[in-house]
Amino acid sequence: MAEIVAVNHLSKQFNEVHAVNDLSFSVNEGDVYGFLGQNGAGKSTTIRMMLTLIRPTAGEIKFFGKELYANRNEILKKIGAIIERPDHYKYLSAYDNLSIFAKMSGIKVTRKLIMDQLDMVGLADRSNSKSKTFSQGMKQRLGIAIALIHNPSILILDEPTNGLDPQGIADMRNLIIKLKKEMGKTVIVSSHLLSEIELVANRMIIIHKGKKIAEGDVSEMLDPSNTVVLVETTDNTKATSLLSAMPGIHLTHTTDDRYIHISLDKNDIPQTVTQLTSAGVGILSLRPRHSLEEYFLSLTNNTTHVETFTNRTV
Amino acid sequence: MWKLLQIELYKISKKPRTYIAFIAITAIVFVFQFAFKADGKAYLDFMAQDVTDSFVFDKSKAINGYFMCYIILNTLLVQVPILVALVAGDAVSGEANMGTLRLLLTKPVSRTQIILVKFIASFLFTVSLLVWMAVTALFLSMAIFGVDDMIIFRSKGDVSQILQITKDDVMWRYFAAFAYAAVALTVIASLALLLSVFAENSIGPIIATVCIVIVCTVISNINVPIIDKYAKPYLFTSYLVGWKGFFYINSTDDGETLKGTMENWPAVRNSLLNLLAYIAVFLSATIIAFRRKDILS
Numbered sequence: 001m002a003e004i005v006a007v008n009h010l011s012k013q014f015n016e017v018h019a020v021n022d023l024s025f026s027v028n029e030g031d032v033y034g035f036l037g038q039n040g041a042g043k044s045t046t047i048r049m050m051l052t053l054i055r056p057t058a059g060e061i062k063f064f065g066k067e068l069y070a071n072r073n074e075i076l077k078k079i080g081a082i083i084e085r086p087d088h089y090k091y092l093s094a095y096d097n098l099s100i101f102a103k104m105s106g107i108k109v110t111r112k113l114i115m116d117q118l119d120m121v122g123l124a125d126r127s128n129s130k131s132k133t134f135s136q137g138m139k140q141r142l143g144i145a146i147a148l149i150h151n152p153s154i155l156i157l158d159e160p161t162n163g164l165d166p167q168g169i170a171d172m173r174n175l176i177i178k179l180k181k182e183m184g185k186t187v188i189v190s191s192h193l194l195s196e197i198e199l200v201a202n203r204m205i206i207i208h209k210g211k212k213i214a215e216g217d218v219s220e221m222l223d224p225s226n227t228v229v230l231v232e233t234t235d236n237t238k239a240t241s242l243l244s245a246m247p248g249i250h251l252t253h254t255t256d257d258r259y260i261h262i263s264l265d266k267n268d269i270p271q272t273v274t275q276l277t278s279a280g281v282g283i284l285s286l287r288p289r290h291s292l293e294e295y296f297l298s299l300t301n302n303t304t305h306v307e308t309f310t311n312r313t314v
Numbered sequence: 315m316w317k318l319l320q321i322e323l324y325k326i327s328k329k330p331r332t333y334i335a336f337i338a339i340t341a342i343v344f345v346f347q348f349a350f351k352a353d354g355k356a357y358l359d360f361m362a363q364d365v366t367d368s369f370v371f372d373k374s375k376a377i378n379g380y381f382m383c384y385i386i387l388n389t390l391l392v393q394v395p396i397l398v399a400l401v402a403g404d405a406v407s408g409e410a411n412m413g414t415l416r417l418l419l420t421k422p423v424s425r426t427q428i429i430l431v432k433f434i435a436s437f438l439f440t441v442s443l444l445v446w447m448a449v450t451a452l453f454l455s456m457a458i459f460g461v462d463d464m465i466i467f468r469s470k471g472d473v474s475q476i477l478q479i480t481k482d483d484v485m486w487r488y489f490a491a492f493a494y495a496a497v498a499l500t501v502i503a504s505l506a507l508l509l510s511v512f513a514e515n516s517i518g519p520i521i522a523t524v525c526i527v528i529v530c531t532v533i534s535n536i537n538v539p540i541i542d543k544y545a546k547p548y549l550f551t552s553y554l555v556g557w558k559g560f561f562y563i564n565s566t567d568d569g570e571t572l573k574g575t576m577e578n579w580p581a582v583r584n585s586l587l588n589l590l591a592y593i594a595v596f597l598s599a600t601i602i603a604f605r606r607k608d609i610l611s
Binding site (some may be wrong): 014048051052053054055072073074076077079081083084085087088089090091092096100101103104105106146 | 317318321324325328329330412413414416417418419420421422423424606608609610
């Protein structure tokens with residue numbers, strides 16, 4: 001697939017704070033590209049720079065091979081976006097909101113087009129209701145309709161599940177998958193939740209304190225041979241001793257009193273359990289967690305990250 | 315651009331706060347008209363007490379539609395900047411507060427276009443306010459009080475004057491005065507728009523605009539030579555009341571007013587040019603600031 005977005009050495013400095021620091025990545029046509037990082041990692045700043053809302057201190061952003069700022073209007077015609085909250089003109093109806101942003105996108109607006117779009121997001125029967133009367137989920141759906149009304153090639157969704165209930169989160173997830181599979185859109189989606197990214201993205205980047213930590217295919221980054229298991233036993237001291245002597249198992253984390261953190265191939269878990277129980281160590285619980293998740297959480301919790309993953313970072 | 319302007323005007327027309335200004339103007343005008351209908355003669359006696367010895371006029375005809383409009387404009391044009399700031403101060407900051415600014419700026423429209431459209435929309439709002447003032451304060455007063463020669467009371471230094479303008483020489487002066495007022499109020503609108511760029515809620519720029527207008531107006535009214543020389547020429551508020559110049563008519567040595575004349579057209583013209591310069595400065599500053607602004611809201 002052709003490279004559709006190229007971000008090169010992008011930086012943004014607010015006074016003394018480096019919100020984004022020498023960030024480079026690329027997105028291919030048809031990707032659902034996950035943008036993962038904890039709150040304050042620089043995800044929103046990067047996305048806002050990609051939408052010309054924030055001017056970079058340094059670096060270059062290209063869409064379709066063209067420099068963003070030199071071809072701003074041409075490029076923005078091909079991009080739809082939801083940035084954090086789905087805000088609209090509260091004093092206007094869903095129809096008016098959609099109509100206004102459609103006109104601003106430079107497309108020919110007809111009543112049928114607007115109603116079809118509202119119908120697609122399930123708001124056709126509320127077309128004349130003011131958006132201030134909408135629930136968060138409905139506002140998000142209206143935001144999606146606005147983002148899609150001009151049939152963009154790329155959708156940029158910044159934390160699109162923020163504030164949504166579980167059903168809304170599931171709907172958003174399904175929509176992203178549908179956008180890729182049925183409509184062939186390229187989607188860039190940010191989140192601070194790995195589980196969200198894991199379910200929708202085929203490629204992703206992890207950023208932390210404005211810097212890239214990792215980038216690659218989600219399937220490779222979530223390789224099952226990198227599973228971390230949190231083991232809770234009746235005798236953690238004895239279990240630690242036994243596990244450290246077993247081949248193919250690495251102790252990854254020693255600061256947790258309750259769980260022993262081990263890294264191993266997922267297929268070796270049954271055999272490991274058998275060996276522990278045979279040695280008289282009772283298993284109270286086993287919590288498999290992928291090394292990427294462990295790694296990401298270690299960033300979030302500001303603890304030591306998993307060694308096995310660091311070898312795979314870009 | 316035209317499509318953007320239509321959108322902006324539509325948004326303004328749908329905001330409830332837009333109509334506060336029209337309601338306020340209507341209420342104030344009606345209070346004036348009621349008061350003068352009920353007891354206008356007392357006002358006239360009070361105003362004319364210093365000049366009745368030297369100037370004779372028919373008080374029963376003095377309170378007419380033209381006179382009423384002049385009295386109302388004298389009071390109202392001091393308050394209208396607040397009403398203009400209500401809309402112009404909300405133009406960008408209101409969008410930032412609502413969260414629509416970031417959505418607006420991801421559309422293929424330049425930031426300069428957005429500011430120009432918001433400026434034009436604020437100007438058209440100002441003009442529509444003045445048209446409404448003309449309808450209520452001038453035409454409605456003409457219907458209620460009738461039409462006759464217009465009497466103006468003027469303090470020039472320590473001297474009180476009465477100017478009389480014949481009824482067939484008044485209307486063009488009102489058109490000119492309203493046009494001047496439109497320019498003067500557009501200065502306020504462009505100032506409010508500039509302040510609006512730096513804020514993320516509407517209250518700040520609206521209050522800041524009103525405060526600046528009040529402070530500058532107070533300074534403009536201090537009659538001390540050093541302020542006359544070094545401050546007043548640079549304050550836009552010094553030129554806001556320049557519309558009155560259209561009603562200061564020339565007269566002969568015998569005191570007879572000369573139809574179609576103005577006492578000091580060059581001063582009015584210079585005031586107008588100063589106001590236009592202020593609009594250019596405020597608008598340019600707004601465009602520059604907005605183009606450089608990082609949208610963090």
